[in-house]
Amino acid sequence: MxxxxxxxxxxxxxxxxxxxxxxxxxxxxxxxxxxxxxxxGGLAHDTLDGNGVRVPDHGPHWFRTADAAVRGYLERFATWRPVPYRIVARCDGRDWPFPPNLATYERLVGRAATVEEFERWLERQRVPCAAPRNAEEWALAHLGREFFERFCRGYTRKQWGREPRELEPEVLARVPLRLDRDERAFREPFQALPEGGFARLFERLxxxxxxxxxxxxxxxxxxxxxxxxxxxxxxxxxxxxxxxxxxxxYRSLRFERETVAAERFQAVEQVNYPGDEPWTRIVEPKHVTGPRPAGVTTIVREFPRARGPGDEAYYPxxxxxxxxxxxxxxxxxxxxxxxxxxxxxxxxxxxxxxxxxxxxxxxxxxxxxxxxxxxxx
Ligand SMILES: Cc1cc2nc3c(=O)[nH]c(=O)nc-3n(C[C@H](O)[C@H](O)[C@H](O)COP(=O)(O)OP(=O)(O)OC[C@H]3O[C@@H](n4cnc5c(N)ncnc54)[C@H](O)[C@@H]3O)c2cc1C
CATH class of the missing domain: 3.40.50.720 (NAD(P)-binding Rossmann-like Domain)
Known part of the structure; x- marks a missing residue:
């Protein structure tokens, strides 16, 4: 029956x-x-690894929202721990505040600067384009040449296996430009992770x-x-x-996990690599996911690739x-x-x-x- x-x-x-x-x-x-x-839990699923670190199975899942109804709904099924996510970009032997902001410009010129100076510099960097047809045109018009070349061109090539000019504008329209020194990766008012991980959230849902x-x-x-x-x-x-x-x-990813016998491997939970390294980012979940075992940490390197047989379908x-x-x-x-x-x-x-x-x-x-x-x- x-x-x-x-x-x-x-x-x-x-x-x-x-x-x-x-x-x-x-x-x-x-x-x-x-x-x-x-x-x-689908792609959001996470597990405690052998080190006692909660590691997302499918790359970092940093929950954030500006939608009060979504927040209110999900708060019924989990206790959410606030996490102001941090990302830096590592290239040319240095760590850069990312997404690009006034502090990024200050690192570039090696001294403190005003917003007005930053804006004037940006105007000189920008290549105006009223209706960008691809990601490169969009980035040149909004972020300017210096930030595009330093942070976006190499990363996009690795992420998508294509040149930015072969991709739609939305790919780089996700990278905001900030005139202040806000070091948070995202601006949404609610940035948090569920206690016990997404696994527990889904059990309750x-x-x-x-x-x-x-x-x-x-x-x-x-x-x-x-x-x-x-x-x-x-x-x-x-x-x-x-x-x-x-x-x-679809674009897929290969993840490489490594145990590191140290309290911390890197300063923040996500470091982007726009340069020649074969990976795009290294994520150290211990910074944000909890629990935090002493003296050991787990890092995950991400290697993008075309989706082959048996690979997960990650990015359209x-x-x-x-x-x-x-x-x-x-x-x-x-x-x-x-x-x-x-x-x-x-x-x-x-x-x-x-x-x-x-x-x-x-x-x-x-x-x-x-x-x-x-x-x-
Ligand atoms: C690498 C990566 C990082 C991300 N990071 C973030 C982030 O930081 N913040 C954020 O907000 N979002 C992030 N996302 C997006 C997030 O993963 C999605 O919003 C979320 O997974 C969407 O949920 P879904 O239910 O649509 O899809 P999924 O989570 O993919 O769920 C679909 C489910 O359907 C099941 N299924 C499919 N076909 C069948 C079948 N024939 N029979 C049985 N079961 C089937 C699958 O097994 C899967 O579990 C990220 C996505 C990726 C790829």
Whole structure:
């Protein structure tokens, strides 16, 4: 006998878990959440390693948000420890405040400077462009040549395996320029990590009498045994449609972990390497994730690469041909009855965790009443 539920949710990452929680709690729907991984949390999952350091499985996941509703929602499932994230860029034998700001300029000229001087210098560095068509044009117009060449060109090449001029402007539009000396990596008012890690947050999100979770469960393997009124798909949209328009391109990463017998390896949790090193960044999670074992630390080097067989799909490629292919799948997704596509893979977008949470909360508001009426509840 097939298992009958109101909603089958494929994927227990932020998108699937938040949707399931809302549909179950706010709309009284019975949800079955399946994930092929042995744990919930998707890419945000973290584990305590042999050193007792909590290390993210898929690269640093620095939660931050300016959305009070997202914050309020997630605070119901975890105690959040404030973390003002710090990033520096290491190149030319020095550490530079990053994202670029007045202190970065001061390091460049080797003395204190005023905002007015910094602005005048920036104007001389900038290459005006009213409508940037690619990441290089955008960066030259906003960050100026010095910061672009020093911090962005090499990093972008390594990250994407392409020249900045072959990528869409949004790639470097993520790098802010600040006129003050604010050393925080991000400006969002809420910057925090859940106590006990994301692993515990997801345990609590999914702990509900109307939610059943099956981990290590592949959708194709279980679908015949489940009768659901609606499917929420947070897996890859091309995979759902059996790659009918070809596979969507992704950039992947290889992580190299190292144990270091020292209290600290580097000054801050994330150091970016825009230079010739084969890695893009070194992350030392102990600075922020807690607990903090004495005398030992773990570092993780990140090596970007094209996605090969068996590699994780990390970053959608921000280039025109990938966008065009994704639009064909997006049209198929709209036409697919009884299925809602959500999350980073279901919509082929790079999305931060707070954005995925906000979109899932909004989606549940739209879907919930209709599905509830259909279920006769
Ligand atoms: C390297 C990296 C670093 C990042 N750092 C940050 C950061 O610092 N801050 C931030 O806010 N965001 C960050 N993000 C983004 C963050 O990872 C996403 O916002 C978040 O993972 C999106 O959740 P999701 O549920 O959409 O996707 P996922 O977390 O990928 O969840 C989808 C789930 O679906 C499951 N699934 C897929 N297909 C199937 C199937 N057929 N059957 C069963 N299960 C299936 C997968 O196993 C997966 O667990 C980062 C992303 C990357 C790639």
């Amino acid at each position: 097939a298992r009958a539920v109101d909603v089958l949710v494929v994927g227990a990452g932020f998108a699937g878990a938040v949707l399931a929680e809302r549909l179950a709690e706010a709309h009284g729907l019975r949800c079955l959440v399946v994930d092929r991984r042995p744990h919930a 999914l702990l509900h009498p109307r939610i059943e979770v099956r981990l290590g469960a592949e959708w194709r393997a279980i679908r015949a045994a489940v009768r659901a009124r609606h499917l929420v798909w947070t897996g890859a949209v091309d995979e759902y449609f059996d790659f009918r328009h070809g596979p969507l391109p 490629v921000p280039a025109a041909e990938a966008r065009a292919a994704a639009e064909r799948y997006a049209a198929d997704a709209v036409a697919e009855r009884g299925v809602t596509f959500a999350g980073r893979l279901g919509t082929y977008r790079y999305l931060n965790m707070d954005r995925v949470t906000a979109e899932s909360l909004a989606l549940a508001e739209r879907l919930g009443p209709r599905l509830r009426a259909e279920a006769g509840r």
